[in-house]
Amino acid sequence: MPEQLVQFYAVYGSVINFIGINALLALSLNVTLAAGMLSLGNAAFAGLGGYAAGVLTLHFKMPYVASLCGGALAAGLVGLVLGLPVLRLRGVFLAMATLAFGEVVRITAVNLEITGGAEGLTGIPNVTQTWMIYLALAGAAYFMAVMRRSRLGWALVSMREDETASACLGIHITYYKVVAFTIGAMLAGLAGGMYAHLNYLITPRDFGFFIAVDLLIYNIVGGTRVWYGPILGAALITALPEILRGVGVTAGPIRMAVNGLILLLVILFLPNGLASFFTRFRPAAAKAETA
Amino acid sequence: MIDLRVNNLSRRFGGLQALLEVSFEVTRGTVHGLIGPNGAGKTTLINILSGVLSPTSGEVFYRDQALHRLPAHRVAAVGVARTFQNIRLFPTMTCLENVQAGHHLTARRPLLPRLLRLPSAGREDRQLAVHSGEILARVGLGGKASHLAKNLSYGERRRLEIARALSFSPSLLLLDEPVAGMRRAEAAEVANLVRSLAGEGMTILLIEHNMSFVMNLCSRITVLNFGRVITTGSPEEVRGHREVVEAYLGSGDPHA
Numbered sequence: 001m002p003e004q005l006v007q008f009y010a011v012y013g014s015v016i017n018f019i020g021i022n023a024l025l026a027l028s029l030n031v032t033l034a035a036g037m038l039s040l041g042n043a044a045f046a047g048l049g050g051y052a053a054g055v056l057t058l059h060f061k062m063p064y065v066a067s068l069c070g071g072a073l074a075a076g077l078v079g080l081v082l083g084l085p086v087l088r089l090r091g092v093f094l095a096m097a098t099l100a101f102g103e104v105v106r107i108t109a110v111n112l113e114i115t116g117g118a119e120g121l122t123g124i125p126n127v128t129q130t131w132m133i134y135l136a137l138a139g140a141a142y143f144m145a146v147m148r149r150s151r152l153g154w155a156l157v158s159m160r161e162d163e164t165a166s167a168c169l170g171i172h173i174t175y176y177k178v179v180a181f182t183i184g185a186m187l188a189g190l191a192g193g194m195y196a197h198l199n200y201l202i203t204p205r206d207f208g209f210f211i212a213v214d215l216l217i218y219n220i221v222g223g224t225r226v227w228y229g230p231i232l233g234a235a236l237i238t239a240l241p242e243i244l245r246g247v248g249v250t251a252g253p254i255r256m257a258v259n260g261l262i263l264l265l266v267i268l269f270l271p272n273g274l275a276s277f278f279t280r281f282r283p284a285a286a287k288a289e290t291a
Numbered sequence: 292m293i294d295l296r297v298n299n300l301s302r303r304f305g306g307l308q309a310l311l312e313v314s315f316e317v318t319r320g321t322v323h324g325l326i327g328p329n330g331a332g333k334t335t336l337i338n339i340l341s342g343v344l345s346p347t348s349g350e351v352f353y354r355d356q357a358l359h360r361l362p363a364h365r366v367a368a369v370g371v372a373r374t375f376q377n378i379r380l381f382p383t384m385t386c387l388e389n390v391q392a393g394h395h396l397t398a399r400r401p402l403l404p405r406l407l408r409l410p411s412a413g414r415e416d417r418q419l420a421v422h423s424g425e426i427l428a429r430v431g432l433g434g435k436a437s438h439l440a441k442n443l444s445y446g447e448r449r450r451l452e453i454a455r456a457l458s459f460s461p462s463l464l465l466l467d468e469p470v471a472g473m474r475r476a477e478a479a480e481v482a483n484l485v486r487s488l489a490g491e492g493m494t495i496l497l498i499e500h501n502m503s504f505v506m507n508l509c510s511r512i513t514v515l516n517f518g519r520v521i522t523t524g525s526p527e528e529v530r531g532h533r534e535v536v537e538a539y540l541g542s543g544d545p546h547a
Contacts (some may be wrong), residue, residue, distance in 0.1 A: 143406065149416065151400040160390045161381035170367035170396035170459065207517055 012242065013130065019238045020133035021195050026218035026230035027140050027212075028187035034153070035180045035223045036160030038091060039286060040212040041082070041098030044105035048209030049075040049189025050196035051155040054121040056116060057197070064127045068193040074190025083181035092141035102212055118222040120203030121196070136194065137231070140187055156180055160245050196246040217259070221266050223273025234275045237261070294319040294494045295463060300349030300359075302335055302518075305364035308503070309335045310518045312349070317511070322485055322495045324353035324509035324531075328538055331515040333498045334376055337465050341373045342366035350382050351462060368396055369485075372461035374452040376468050376498070386432055386451055387488075393458030402515070421489035423458065430454040430478055446473040450481065455472075464488065470504055482508050506530065 009016070013235045031065045053071035056062040062070065086097045109115045117124065137215050155176045158166040196202040214237070222233025240262075241255050268277050303312040310332045317323040325333050338344040338438040340351055342363035349360040357478055358366050399421055405412045410428050427433050430450040435443065440451060449469060456464060470478035470483070478501065485508060489495055499505045506526040507510060514521040514529055516538040522529060523525075 014408060133480075147402060147403045148407050149396070149400070149412075150402040151395070152402055154392050154400060156380055157384070158395070161378045162361070163453075165341060165375065165379035165381070166395075167363035168343065168367055168373050169393050169455070171362045197497050280315060 003285060005194035009130075015239060015242055017083040017128075017130055017198055019235045020137050020243075021198070022131070022214075022218060022238045023231040024133070024137050024140055024191035024194070025215050026071055026222070026234040027137075027227070028184045028191060029215045030144065030219055030224060030227075030230045031128065031156075031180050031187065033219055034148075034160060035156035035177060036163075037087070037180065038095045038182065038216075039098045039184065040095050040209075040216070041079075041211035042184060043100045043207040043209075044102035044268065045075040045079060045185040045188035046192030046195065046211075047105055047202070047204070049111060049192030049204040050207070051115050051192075052094055052189070053193030054124045054196045054202055057124055058121070059107055059114070059213040064125075064197060065195075069274075071193030071196075072186045072189040074231055076186035077173075079182045079185025080178065081240060081262055083185075087177040099209070099212065104210065104217060106208055108206045111144060113203075118204060120201050120206075123200040124196050124200055124202065126200050128194045128197055133194055133198075133274060136190060141227050141231060148227070152176065152179065176178055217263055219273075221262060221273055223270075223275030223279075224271055226275045228278070229273050229275035237276065292319045293317070294354060295496065296315045296350075296352040297340070297350070298337075298350040300336070300339065300351065301347050302332075302339060302344065310339075310346075310517050313515070313520050315513045315520060315523045317496055319494050320440065320489055320492045321510045322489050322497065322508050322511040324505040324526075325496060325498045326500075326505055326512060327515035327521075330517075332518040334467055335513055335518075336533075337373060337467050337498060337516070340366075343370060345479070353422050367459070367461075367462075370415055370460075370462040371465065372456035372459065372463070373465035374449070374456055374467055374469060376471070377450055378448050380440040380452055380455070382409055382440060385437050385439055386427055386443070387420065387423050387436040388457050389417055389451055390458045393455040394419055394423070396459040418488055426454045426457050427443075430484060449473065450477075453481070453484070457519045461493070463494045463496070464497065466499075467519055468498055468500065470499060478504055503529070 017163045024043060025046055028045070029039065032039045045277060049071035052074035053067040056067040056070045082101055089097055110118050113118065148157070155166070155171045158169070158171060159176060162171055170179065192207070218233035218237055218273070221237060222231065224230030237259060242260060244255065266273055272279065293316045297313055297315050300310055300313040313336065326334065328334055337512065340358065341345050342358065342361050342365065346359050347360065351412055353369055353371065355368055358369065383391055384392060399415060424433070424436060427436055430453050432447060432450055435447065440448065443451060449471070449533060453466070453469060471479050473481065482504060485497070509526060511523060512522040512526055512529045514532070514535050520536060521534045522532050524532070
């Protein structure tokens, strides 16, 4: 049995790693989605974290964990500075502003020398192990699950439901938006750092527009309302090419079509994503709580 | 004792003068009515008092604290709660969760003890759930705790909004048409609730079009028309006031 497991890991190890990284990124976006904010900037925050971690390792000879922390902090700091002006925008306007921010990050990475230009930053030691990714994911998932029942979580969900009513209950809307945005940026930065240390190199293409949209798709497919939703979505969509290969369909252009089909089916029939398969009995649980 | 003082309050929306030099006072522990024809500026006034809108000029003092420059969340922190004419619940939360969410100002619910699994977090959650359940029972929604807010009937939604407003134990409650669309029996229950809240010392300012509700419940009434105060007085005084009758029924003068 262990031998089969080793064999499975030898074949699918990289998919397993990418599921973990993508799930972390999906969770990072979920922090802001929980508050009803549609941000397309989290891929760029991951890029920032990845580049920062890479630069800290290559130029400042920092150890692995320190470089990851540095990457997360750098992304969080930029998130804080960006969040203060940008979070006055809502809906589509916020999405556009964060999308523009993503392009700024990408173009900056292409043109700076310290980021290695269009070629990217190469030679980053690949020390990220599968268990490290899943340890970080477990930590992030635990944080998200607990956060929902905390002061911060109640405020974020209230804001998603109705901002004006929330403000009239004493919730400082701007403050909680900036906090959520910054936490999301830090989590994305951490994932980006782990990615950089997994992949030897990091290039501007790794965190472009399509990645930003993918993070949103993970959340929609998995469900935004519970902590495991984004993880389910990331796992399914990331593993999809392998699953398709398993049933005899060669991946490639078909993959995008199947992605689109899954997204369409979920939006039409599962408004709360795949997670709704597990949350069906929630009202009964709530009743038990009050009894 | 005067709790709320509104002093020369004006608000202009572009070319529309929604409120013009509105002044009145509300006594602590009383139910004060705010009436007037549609478009008189009643909801604009409540929006300014709760910090949702800022006035063009004028002042609002609540227990000597100036409210007119505070944002909504700071007004709430002073102890002012409100409901909305166009009901603003948290639709995909249950009734109990709506009231639990309303506890932002009085609950602590800190993140760190939760991450560390300290027992204090669970204790606080249980206390909040019990308190929220009591508030729901008080507005007559005790049996609906686990129902989603969006699935409630219209009258139930209005009552849930009152419950959520009560969750942080405010001292001033602003109700924007609390019994609109309610059946007579349901409205009578809300009247009893409002009366008992005032009996406990809460100050209540309410907008309502249902005249028998207002006349029976309020000790003082302010009448607005075209953004101005026509009069403030007891229900009897207001009912007999010539301008009030004209505002509601129209005057005999075709050029007025």
